[in-house]
Every structure is written in C-alpha cells, then in structure tokens.
Amino acid sequence: MRIALLYALFAVAATAVNIASQALWLRFAPRPLDTVAASIMAGTLAGLAVKYALDKRYIFCFKPENAAHDSRLFMLYSLMGILTTLVFWGAEWLFEILFRDDFMRYLGGVMGLGIGYAAKYHLDKKFVFVQQPA
Incomplete structure (x- = not known):
C-alpha cells in the first residue's frame, strides 16, 4: 500500500x-x-x-551503474511511458466516442490513467529497473 x-x-x-x-x-x-x-x-x-x-x-530503490546506464534506463522508462500514455488517450477517446459527454470523457481519462499507471509500474519493474546478475 x-x-x-x-x-x-x-x-x-x-x-x-x-x-x-x-x-x-x-x-x-x-x-x-x-x-x-x-x-x-x-x-x-x-x-x-x-x-x-x-x-x-x-x-524501485535502484542505483544505476554509471551515467550511461542511467541514460539508457531513462530512455527505456520514457518508452514505457509512451506505451501507457496510449492506453490513457485510448480510454479517454473511447469514452468520448461512446458517450459524447464531458464527464464521461474525463471518467474514461481517469480510468485510462489508472490502468496506464498500474501497467507502467509493472513494465518498469519488469523491464526498466532490473538488477543485472553479478
């Protein structure tokens, strides 16, 4: 929690x-x-x-090995953000198409953000902030 x-x-x-x-x-x-x-x-x-x-x-309590490693992590983190932003935009747009109502569009956006952020956490945990075996 x-x-x-x-x-x-x-x-x-x-x-x-x-x-x-x-x-x-x-x-x-x-x-x-x-x-x-x-x-x-x-x-x-x-x-x-x-x-x-x-x-x-x-x-994630993650410490990159060096500046180059940190830069690669940032780029991967950003890529994961692009993917999950598409979820957010898609949900908001879908609710706009289905309901043609501002409140419902915003509700779709909030739902999309929730789903997107939850997915981003798991993607970052699995693909971005991964400790390399020694």
Whole structure:
C-alpha cells in the first residue's frame, strides 16, 4: 500500500511540474520557441525527469551503474511511458466516442490513467529497473 500511495503522489507531483513548466516556458521562452507545442514538450520532459528520479529512488530503490546506464534506463522508462500514455488517450477517446459527454470523457481519462499507471509500474519493474546478475 505504501508503494501505491507514493507512486500516486509522485504522479501528482510530476503533473504539477509539467503544468508549471509549461506556464514558465510560455512566459519566458524567447521567440520563436514561445509556442504551446514547445511548452507541452518542455513540460513533458520536466515532468518525466522528475517522475523518473522519484520512481528510481523511492519506488524501485535502484542505483544505476554509471551515467550511461542511467541514460539508457531513462530512455527505456520514457518508452514505457509512451506505451501507457496510449492506453490513457485510448480510454479517454473511447469514452468520448461512446458517450459524447464531458464527464464521461474525463471518467474514461481517469480510468485510462489508472490502468496506464498500474501497467507502467509493472513494465518498469519488469523491464526498466532490473538488477543485472553479478
């Protein structure tokens, strides 16, 4: 239960970092980088980096061998995030198509996020934060 609570708390923290980074980007980025698309990318990267660092240390208690190993882990962690984001988007879009109602679309999104985060945890545990045999 402790892991699930921490994992959810870290997801909220990463989301807050994402949104704050987007707002800061739009306020301070020089032209022509002051676009919504660029801010979304900046926010996504910032949130992803925070979530990775927190998950690595507090959820999986994982210590990479070196900076190159840490970089490979981050790329694999990001790939797992892409896969599970598709689950989230798919659920939200499916509920939009089926119900044509904002509340139901958001409900689908929340359900998709829950399923996506649960899947991401298991994918990260199995494929990302794996101790190599000595």
